[in-house]
Amino acid sequence: MAQYSIGFIGAGNMATSLVGGMIAKGIRPARIWMSDLDGERLAGLRQQHRVHVSTDNADIASQCDVLVMAVKPQVMEDVCRALAPQLAGREVLVISIAAGVTVANLQAWLGPHPVVRAMPNTPALVQAGATGLYAVDSVSAAQREQAVQILGSVGLTFWFEQESALDAVTAVSGSGPAYFFLLMEAMIDAGTELGLDRATAQQLVLQTAWGAAQLAITSPNSPDVLRQQVTSPGGTTAAALDVFEQRGLRDTVNAALSAARDRSEALAK
Ligand SMILES: NC(=O)C1=CN([C@@H]2O[C@H](COP(=O)(O)OP(=O)(O)OC[C@H]3O[C@@H](n4cnc5c(N)ncnc54)[C@H](O)[C@@H]3O)[C@@H](O)[C@H]2O)C=CC1
Numbered sequence: 001m002a003q004y005s006i007g008f009i010g011a012g013n014m015a016t017s018l019v020g021g022m023i024a025k026g027i028r029p030a031r032i033w034m035s036d037l038d039g040e041r042l043a044g045l046r047q048q049h050r051v052h053v054s055t056d057n058a059d060i061a062s063q064c065d066v067l068v069m070a071v072k073p074q075v076m077e078d079v080c081r082a083l084a085p086q087l088a089g090r091e092v093l094v095i096s097i098a099a100g101v102t103v104a105n106l107q108a109w110l111g112p113h114p115v116v117r118a119m120p121n122t123p124a125l126v127q128a129g130a131t132g133l134y135a136v137d138s139v140s141a142a143q144r145e146q147a148v149q150i151l152g153s154v155g156l157t158f159w160f161e162q163e164s165a166l167d168a169v170t171a172v173s174g175s176g177p178a179y180f181f182l183l184m185e186a187m188i189d190a191g192t193e194l195g196l197d198r199a200t201a202q203q204l205v206l207q208t209a210w211g212a213a214q215l216a217i218t219s220p221n222s223p224d225v226l227r228q229q230v231t232s233p234g235g236t237t238a239a240a241l242d243v244f245e246q247r248g249l250r251d252t253v254n255a256a257l258s259a260a261r262d263r264s265e266a267l268a269k
């Protein structure tokens with residue numbers, strides 16, 4: 001693996017997940033730099049991962065060939081504008097993981113650097129993430145490979161030709177874990193209502209979610225076929241699925257994902 005150095009601006013949940021994955025995949029901690037406003041958090045990360053840390057973003061930016069921008073979208077402009085002088089005249093690959101921050105925004109704030117926009121998700125924490133990627137034309141093949149090494153260290157990566165696809169990716173897989181967690185919460189509550197103790201209901205729900213995902217990933221059959229295999233005519237599953245369909249689950253899911261896509265687009269404005 002080429003020995004380029006990688007800096008993270010913002011050392012929150014997503015950056016920490018990525019760093020954990022990269023180290024697990026053999027990237028040496030000495031090549032990783034992290035900055036954040038929270039010095040205590042950085043001290044913990046230095047102790048845990050042996051990475052370089054600093055509370056000064058410019059310090060990190062001046063050391064690195066690849067910069068992963070991992071602060072919240074709302075502070076991204078200020079953080080980028082403050083870093084622009086550090087990057088001027090240097091070849092730095094910028095990878096942003098922020099929801100709804102466009103490559104045009106990033107290049108306006110940071111300067112005309114090669115930019116990859118990425119949308120990962122929190123299962124990256126357990127190296128089961130899914131990330132959508134979009135690159136501007138100036139990103140070289142080697143830099144695309146660097147982006148895949150970083151984001152691919154925590155799960156699957158998918159390239160998209162159109163930047164607008166990342167708003168849809170955000171709605172599907174970026175926010176997606178929360179939808180499944182909501183369904184888990186609702187099933188645990190319902191199981192408890194039906195008389196199970198909460199701890200047992202939770203274990204049953206989580207094992208069922210994990211098993212269903214494993215089955216869907218490994219089976220040659222699509223989810224609709226797998227659903228039909230659970231559903232005996234006139235049986236219990238049919239009784240439940242009828243309620244979901246009658247109460248408009250598909251329309252609700254469709255409207256929810258459209259709202260997430262719209263919010264991703266709006267954040268860019
Ligand atoms: N949480 C999620 O599910 C996903 C989040 N994202 C994106 O990842 C980015 C980070 O999100 P999280 O890690 O969840 O947030 P987080 O709040 O855990 O991390 C953000 C970090 O940035 C630091 N920070 C704030 N201002 C700073 C500054 N001026 N300089 C340096 N560091 C600063 C904060 O102290 C914090 O540690 C966001 O842009 C979000 O849109 C992308 C995909 C999924």
Ligand SMILES: O=C(O)[C@@H]1CCC=N1
Binds near residue numbers: 099170174175
């Ligand atoms: O809710 C958000 O805005 C971020 C982006 C995708 C997941 N979390």
